[in-house]
Amino acid sequence: MDSPLWKNDEELFSIARQELFVALVGDILDQLGYVKQFIGPEIKPVAVEMIVIGRAKTIVECDVEKIPQSIITNNKKVAKPFGLIFEALDSLKENEVYICDGGSLEYAQWGGLMSTRAMCLKGAGAVVNSYHRDTNEILKLKFPTFSRGSYAQDQGPRGKVIDYDCPITFNGIRVHPGDVVYGDRDGVVIVPKDVVVPAFTGAIEKARGEKEVLKALQKGMSTEDAFEHFGIM
Known part of the structure; x- marks a missing residue:
């Protein structure tokens, strides 16, 4: 289905940044019957002015001690430090958002070096259901990063990426590759x-x-009259 309002993702995302805000899109999703699409109020931008919008690059994290042996057997790369994180990050495409669920709240899942690599690949941002670190570096880069907050402890010995480009569930919300993250x-x-x-x-x-x-x-119109006239409030 095409839209007369934009020709491609680049134009759509530009319009969203300039004219829209997330609440508007949420309201329309409610009207369309998609009433559970927000991933939770605890996920916040590193800086309040940050906006993230792009296609979902889905990532699955897991605590090291919870990784089933069968997963390591099926993909030997999972046994390496950080698992598939470098492979997943290096496959990030232009206008994609690195969105990661899984693991625990014992370590950061995003940082400054990852932001630098994502920017080189023209990625649109990162959204993790955990913490970020290297806050000053991320702020300097102005790379749109959303998380539960900042925490310096590294994921290296604690967590690994075990899969990517697959459906994930982020705080109960299903996310598929190619969905728009806004x-x-x-x-x-x-x-x-x-x-x-x-x-x-x-x-x-x-x-x-x-x-x-x-x-x-x-100009002085009442809210009641405005809603009756425009159907918007």
């Missing part, structure tokens, strides 16, 4: 790839409509 200071929402067009089309139309509502309110 986040700002108010939260991160997952837009299933099959509803990207209606979700963002609706959000763009609502955003542009809200500008008209704002003008009406500034």
Whole structure:
């Protein structure tokens, strides 16, 4: 399904950064029947002005002591330090978001060197269901990074990436490769790839409509009259 409002992901993501905010897209997803798409209020940007938007590059982390032997048997690379993390990161494509679930809250799953590599690959950001570290470096790079907060302890001896480019469940929300990950200071929402067009089309139309509502309110129109006239509030 194509949209007359944008030609490709690059144009869509640019419109989202300039005109939209995450709450708008969440509202439209609610209207479409997708009412559980936010990955939780505890996932926050390293800096409040950071915005992440891109296609999901899904990553699975696991604590070292919990990795089943069968997984190591099937892929010897998992036995290496950090498991498949370098392979997964190096396969990041332009406008993809490194989104990782799994493991525990005992170590950081994202850092400065990873941000540098992701930027070289034109990645769109990182969202981890754990901690980040190297905060000053990430802030200097301005690489969009969302996590549960900062914590310096390394994942090296504690966690490994055991799979990627597969469906994951992030705080109970299913994320598939190619879904759109969109986040700002108010939260991160997952837009299933099959509803990207209606979700963002609706959000763009609502955003542009809200500008008209704002003008009406500034001129003294009541909220009741504004909602009745515009159908937006």
